[in-house]
Amino acid sequence: xxxxxxxxxxxxxxxxxxxxxxxxxxxxxxxxxxxxxxxxxxxxxxxxxxxxxxxxxxxxxxxxxxxxxxxxxxxxxxxxxxxxxxxxxxxxxxxxxxxxxxxxxxxxxxxxxxxxxxxxxxxxxxxxxxxxxxxxxxxxxxxxxxxxxxxxxxxxxxxxxxxxxxxxxxxxxxxxxxxxxxxxxxxxxxxxxxxxxxxxxxxxxxxxxxxxxxxxxxxxxxxxxxxxxxxxxxxxxxxxxxxxxxxxxxxxxxxxxxxxxxxxxxxxxxxxxxxxxxxxxxxxxxxxxxxxxxxxxxxxxxxxxxxxxxxxxxxxxxxxxxxxxxxxxxxxxxxxxxxxxxxxxxxxxxxxxxxxxxxxxxxxxxxxxxxxxxxxxxxxxxxxxxxxxxxxxxxxxxxxxxxxxxxxxxxxxxxxxxxxxxxxxxxxxxxxxxxxxxxxxxxxxxxxxxxxxxxxxxxxxxxxxxxxxxxxxxxxxxxxxxxxxxxxxxxxxxxxxxxxxxxxxxxxxxxxxxxxxxxxxxxxxxxxxxxxxxxxxxxxxxxxxxxxxxxxxxxxxxxxxxxxxxxxxxxxxxxxxxxxxxxxxxxxxxxxxxxxxxxxxxxxxxxxxxxxxxxxxxxxxxxxxxxxxxxxxxxxxxxxxxxxxxxxxxxxxxxxxxxxxxxxxxxxxxxxxxxxxxxxx
Amino acid sequence: xxxxxxxxxxxxxxxxxxxxxxxxxxxxxxxxxxxxxxxxxxxxxxxxxxxxxxxxxxxxxxxxxxxxxxxxxxxxxxxxxxxxxxxxxxxxxxxxxxxxxxxxxxxxxxxxxxxxxxxxxxxxxxxxxxxxxxxxxxxxxxxxxxxxxxxxxxxxxxxxxxxxxxxxxxxxxxxxxxxxxxxxxxxxxxx
Numbered sequence: 059x060x061x062x063x064x065x066x067x068x069x070x071x072x073x074x075x076x077x078x079x080x081x082x083x084x085x086x087x088x089x090x091x092x093x094x095x096x097x098x099x100x101x102x103x104x105x106x107x108x109x110x111x112x113x114x115x116x117x118x119x120x121x122x123x124x125x126x127x128x129x130x131x132x133x134x135x136x137x138x139x140x141x142x143x144x145x146x147x148x149x150x151x152x153x154x155x156x157x158x159x160x161x162x163x164x165x166x167x168x169x170x171x172x173x174x175x176x177x178x179x180x181x182x183x184x185x186x187x188x189x190x191x192x193x194x195x196x197x198x199x200x201x202x203x204x205x206x207x208x209x210x211x212x213x214x215x216x217x218x219x220x221x222x223x224x225x226x227x228x229x230x231x232x233x234x235x236x237x238x239x240x241x242x243x244x245x246x247x248x249x250x251x252x253x254x255x256x257x258x259x260x261x262x263x264x265x266x267x268x269x270x271x272x273x274x275x276x277x278x279x280x281x282x283x284x285x286x287x288x289x290x291x292x293x294x295x296x297x298x299x300x301x302x303x304x305x306x307x308x309x310x311x312x313x314x315x316x317x318x319x320x321x322x323x324x325x326x327x328x329x330x331x332x333x334x335x336x337x338x339x340x341x342x343x344x345x346x347x348x349x350x351x352x353x354x355x356x357x358x359x360x361x362x363x364x365x366x367x368x369x370x371x372x373x374x375x376x377x378x379x380x381x382x383x384x385x386x387x388x389x390x391x392x393x394x395x396x397x398x399x400x401x402x403x404x405x406x407x408x409x410x411x412x413x414x415x416x417x418x419x420x421x422x423x424x425x426x427x428x429x430x431x432x433x434x435x436x437x438x439x440x441x442x443x444x445x446x447x448x449x450x451x452x453x454x455x456x457x458x459x460x461x462x463x464x465x466x467x468x469x470x471x472x473x474x475x476x477x478x479x480x481x482x483x484x485x486x487x488x489x490x491x492x493x494x495x496x497x498x499x500x501x502x503x504x505x506x507x508x509x510x511x512x513x514x515x516x517x518x519x520x521x522x523x524x525x526x527x528x529x530x531x532x533x534x535x536x537x538x539x540x541x542x543x544x545x546x547x548x549x550x551x552x553x554x555x556x557x558x559x560x561x562x563x564x565x566x567x568x569x570x571x572x573x574x575x576x577x578x579x580x581x582x583x584x585x586x587x588x589x590x591x592x593x594x595x596x597x598x599x600x601x602x603x604x605x606x607x608x609x610x611x612x613x614x615x616x617x618x619x620x621x622x623x624x625x626x627x628x629x630x631x632x633x634x635x636x637x638x639x640x641x642x643x644x645x646x647x648x649x650x651x652x653x654x655x656x657x658x659x660x661x662x663x664x665x666x667x668x669x670x671x672x673x674x675x676x677x678x679x680x681x682x683x684x685x686x687x688x689x690x691x692x693x694x695x696x697x698x699x700x701x702x703x704x705x706x707x708x709x710x711x712x713x714x715x716x717x718x719x720x721x722x723x724x725x726x727x728x729x730x731x732x733x734x735x736x737x738x739x
Numbered sequence: 740x741x742x743x744x745x746x747x748x749x750x751x752x753x754x755x756x757x758x759x760x761x762x763x764x765x766x767x768x769x770x771x772x773x774x775x776x777x778x779x780x781x782x783x784x785x786x787x788x789x790x791x792x793x794x795x796x797x798x799x800x801x802x803x804x805x806x807x808x809x810x811x812x813x814x815x816x817x818x819x820x821x822x823x824x825x826x827x828x829x830x831x832x833x834x835x836x837x838x839x840x841x842x843x844x845x846x847x848x849x850x851x852x853x854x855x856x857x858x859x860x861x862x863x864x865x866x867x868x869x870x871x872x873x874x875x876x877x878x879x880x881x882x883x884x885x886x887x888x889x890x891x892x893x894x895x896x897x898x899x900x901x902x903x904x905x906x907x908x909x910x911x912x913x914x915x916x917x918x919x920x921x922x923x924x925x926x927x928x929x930x
Contacts, residue, residue, distance in 0.1 A: 395813030399842035402812065406795045406844040447843040708811045 063206035074133040080126040083162035088126040093141040098223040109237035147189035158184035179206040368462035370469030396455035403448035411441040473560040487736035521669030523692035545697035547580040563736035570594035573646025587730035605654040643673040762873035769866035770827030786855040790919040814840035827865030854891040
């Protein structure tokens with residue numbers, strides 16, 4: 059039950075752990091001050107702001123954004139604090155607006171962790187103010203209440219802090235604006251609706267996937283099929299439904315509502331189904347909040363006679379993340395289809411020329427004089443003309459997609475970004491599982507400049523197999539088998555690290571089986587940063603032990619789910635997603651272990667246990683066809699560029715290149731160190 | 740400006756203002772079979788299917804129909820199979836053609852209608868097929884199928900390249916067949 063507050067009105071707070079959502083039509087700085095019973099703020103250490111985002115019981119965003127979620131735990135706030143003032147300010151300098159009077163009225167809402175709104179307040183009537191105290195959470199007889207304040211300050215944050223008796227008010231105001239300016243300079247300018255940090259929330263309302271137990275995965279309408287990568291040729295022309303975007307280099311459409319504040323259009327949205335007592339949860343598993351999505355980014359108006367410039371996030375979706383996901387898939391499909399048009403035209407031209415040349419050859423009249431040569435010449439010219447036309451159409455499409463990729467790539471959040479993207483430098487352990495994960499890049503010969511991020515949905519639906527088999531790489535050079543094994547494990551470590559990094563702290567556990575101990579060097583980033591559940595298991599005994607534990611876990615969770623009693627799991631059972639890395643399979647595996655692994659591959663993904671095998675298929679040739687189902691159930695990836703992945707629409711062979719950390723970069727270790735630190739209580 | 744087309748009539752897909760068409764839709768509509776009282780769901784539904792066959796120099800290159808909804812190149816899209824029909828007014832099935840994206844070697848696109856459930860057009864009420872300019876919703880041509888005789892299929896029309904632009908020719912040849920494959924012998928002479 060939401061209370062819509064007016065200025066000065068108060069409302070009791072039923073819980074101590076809350077989230078405060080802010081939506082403004084323009085990037086704003088959000089912060090909070092902790093005051094004593096008289097409202098006095100004793101020092102700069104009592105102010106949470108982008109430069110110091112975390113205080114006990116309080117966390118604010120690190121940068122200015124149109125949408126914020128501030129996390130509040132009133133139980134963790136020091137006892138001396140009696141008042142938490144939530145403040146908003148416009149970033150100083152830059153091209154942004156300088157007064158709240160010139161932007162849409164900001165909207166703030168206090169919600170529970172499940173997204174349930176407790177109270178909301180729209181800050182209307184602001185004029186020349188550039189900073190405002192939006193809400194106040196205050197203690198009243200050991201209970202907390204919220205009050206809508208809406209007190210604005212034309213003198214900005216400095217004046218606001220002065221009003222709260224803060225020593226050094228103006229200096230702090232300057233520091234905050236500096237921190238914001240630095241964060242703005244770091245962040246990607248493309249998506250104006252929100253920043254990469256803007257949509258974090260605690261996934262409390264999502265038991266369905268954060269426990270890693272429930273099976274159904276959300277695929278909303280218009281979202282491309284979830285497991286579209288297939289081994290080559292498996293998909294034919296009977297693709298069931300066309301996903302997502304329309305074909306063609308669509309000029310991005312200007313969106314007239316972009317300037318409207320999200321708060322203006324029914325900010326409360328649908329009630330969260332998490333509160334309902336009914337047995338059916340109608341809420342979208344990935345859409346925990348009913349707030350309207352931020353408007354898609356606006357395409358700048360096109361210059362006359364030219365196609366509009368592409369923008370990042372120009373696709374449908376409920377969040378920037380989902381839009382980018384759909385956009386990447388749209389680009390993938392468009393490129394596949396453009397290439398299909400080109401190849402089909404070239405095939406046709408070839409066969410037509412062949413037929414014509416045959417005819418010329420079989421016609422006896424052409425055997426004398428230059429008649430035959432002229433006819434041949436003509437046939438070749440017709441061929442060349444058609445191919446040139448087709449090439450022109452393809453080049454046009456590729457140029458358009460390359461331009462789009464250029465703006466999309468830098469806008470991608472960490473889970474979608476390549477390792478050398480700057481977003482990894484601004485990495486924070488996320489609060490929410492991302493929609494998808496980048497496993498590498500895809501490109502198509504003939505359309506080389508365009509690289510499509512290969513995004514797969516999370517949680518993973520299939521295990522991964524890094525093929526360390528001796529394969530001729532595309533440039534014809536052979537990598538020796540020892541080197542391939544090392545590269546294979548390195549690739550696996552990069553994938554595992556990315557998975558660890560994009561899951562919220564403690565919700566992803568990695569086990570390693572390295573029977574021969576040959577992967578010590580490649581595994582070092584995982585081992586040394588302490589993100590592994592246990593040191594890599596060695597030898598047959600170690601292998602058996604890890605497999606037995608995971609098998610038991612799958613069995614238990616399955617039983618609980620089938621029995622309809624997911625709460626009945628034994629205490630202490632780790633409910634996070636599990637990833638098992640197996641190096642040099644089947645080395646160190648006996649028959650029993652192989653069977654257990656097959657069981658995990660089949661049954662694991664549904665209950666949150668995933669495989670990441672580094673294996674050369676030749677090594678297990680002794681098993682004969684017995685292991686074929688295992689290999690088929692895994693998504694095959696390669697440690698080097700290899701054209702083995704087919705798109706789901708026309709089945710081109712795409713060259714896959716894994717997402718690897720640039721050599722010499724410390725980004726992996728830095729991120730894993732953060733992941734390990736976030737796990738410690 | 741709707742042209743009620745007759746067999747063999749050709750219209751050029753040039754706009755009135757001289758610009759060329761960029762996107763057309765072939766719509767197919769028919770009225771669902773009348774319901775019987777009790778156990779109405781046992782009524783024999785009427786399932787008509789619209790298909791488009793893409794030709795390059797009289798060779799079929801690609802087909803868009805209910806089992807292959809998008810041509811490989813993405814230029815021709817079927818909006819989805821309708822198994823029962825509608826009220827007999829709106830389009831129940833539609834095929835969208837983005838003429839700008841049609842591969843350069845495709846020179847003809849033939850639209851066909853089949854009765855998948857086997858009723859002849861005599862038994863189908865209010866069946867029609869029309870061609871619409873997608874950019875503004877203007878109906879370019881309309882064909883009434885009803886009274887089409889004891890046939891289960893019809894080659895509706897073809898859209899073909901003329902110079903730099905496209906032109907459309909109404910065909911209206913009746914045929915018999917369950918899916919477009921059965922129609923190939925009927926299609927080839929009209930190319």
